[in-house]
Each structure stands twice: as C-alpha cells, then as structure tokens.
Amino acid sequence: MLNEVSVCKIFTFDSAHQLVGHKGKCSNLHGHTYKLEVVLKGRPLTTEGHSDEGFVIDFSDMKTLVKEAVVDRLDHSFLAMGNEPVLETLVSTGSKVSHLSFRTTVENMSCYIAYQLKLAGLPLYSVKLWETPTAWAEVLAEDIPDEGPAYRLYGGCDCE
Numbered sequence: 001m002l003n004e005v006s007v008c009k010i011f012t013f014d015s016a017h018q019l020v021g022h023k024g025k026c027s028n029l030h031g032h033t034y035k036l037e038v039v040l041k042g043r044p045l046t047t048e049g050h051s052d053e054g055f056v057i058d059f060s061d062m063k064t065l066v067k068e069a070v071v072d073r074l075d076h077s078f079l080a081m082g083n084e085p086v087l088e089t090l091v092s093t094g095s096k097v098s099h100l101s102f103r104t105t106v107e108n109m110s111c112y113i114a115y116q117l118k119l120a121g122l123p124l125y126s127v128k129l130w131e132t133p134t135a136w137a138e139v140l141a142e143d144i145p146d147e148g149p150a151y152r153l154y155g156g157c158d159c160e
C-alpha cells in the first residue's frame with residue numbers, strides 16, 4: 001500500500017480591507033500582502049515514464065489551479081463584506097472588488113480559500129493564510145463542511 005504525501009506551494013497576493021466595528025486600527029481602510037500556504041495530500045503517481053511519476057501533483061499545475069480558483073480573484077482587490085462605507089465609491093469608479101459577504105478576518109479568509117479549493121476539486125489538506133508577517137490562520141480541509149464555512153453571511157456573495 002503506497003503512502004500519502006503532503007506537498008505545499010506558497011502564493012502571495014495584495015488586497016485591501018476594512019473591519020467595520022473593530023475596536024482598534026483595523027477599522028481603518030488598509031491593506032496586506034497576504035501569504036498563502038496551500039497543502040495538498042495524496043499518493044505520488046506510480047505510472048512509469050509519465051511526466052508526473054513520483055508527483056502528488058506537478059507544482060506548476062498546482063500554481064495554475066490555485067491562481068485560477070482564488071489568488072487571481074483576490075489579488076489587488078478590495079475584500080468586501082458589503083457593509084464598508086467606501087464600497088459604493090469603489091464599485092462606481094470601477095475598482096476591483098471581491099464581494100465576499102463575510103467579515104474579512106484572516107480566519108474567515110482562510111476558510112473561504114479552503115472551500116474554493118475544495119470546490120475546484122483539489123485534494124486539499126490545509127490552508128494557512130498569513131495576514132501579516134506575525135499573524136496567520138490555518139484550517140484543515142476536513143473541518144470545512146460540504147455546504148461551506150460557518151461564517152455569518154451579509155447579503156449575497158460572488159463566492160460560488
């Protein structure tokens with residue numbers, strides 16, 4: 001019986017957000033360079049002579065799939081819950097907005113990303129999202145319910 005192996009690829013993206021109602025400085029509009037660690041788990045391919053022999057997944061395919069499913073959508077966008085006073089101006093002036101409909105904490109963002117990667121069919125093990133060089137949240141794929149993460153939704157969202 002072949003054993004499973006975890007593989008990890010790291011991505012970065014830059015986004016702005018605002019935590020309305022936060023007691024501290026994060027109630028201001030501000031930005032982060034997020035660092036995203038995606039871990040996939042599976043059995044390395046055993047097909048002799050195949051390009052992917054010995055791979056759980058080719059890192060370059062992983063890069064394409066993760067960028068398509070989440071990174072390119074979030075990069076250089078405003079991460080919107082929907083209750084931010086600046087949102088209407090951003091939309092009306094054509095700025096890139098990710099309409100997420102949940103409070104854009106790093107906890108919720110990590111769950112959202114994990115759910116999107118599961119929906120994309122990746123053999124996800126976990127997602128770790130660094131919001132700053134000193135703060136991260138991590139979620140295991142098995143802890144994301146099939147019907148989606150348990151954050152409170154505010155209005156409609158473009159997540160699906």
Ligand SMILES: Nc1nc2c(c(=O)[nH]1)N=C([C@H](O)[C@H](O)COP(=O)(O)OP(=O)(O)OP(=O)(O)O)CN2
Pocket residue numbers: 019026104105106107131132133134135
């Ligand atoms: N549990 C959470 N706490 C906070 C979140 C969050 O998503 N989850 N988010 C923020 C802010 O958006 C932002 O990330 C600021 O965080 P903080 O660590 O306080 O940032 P600093 O730049 O001050 O970090 P230092 O490295 O300590 O200078 C707030 N809290």
Ligand SMILES: [Zn+2]
Pocket residue numbers: 017026030031032131
């Ligand atoms: Zn922040």
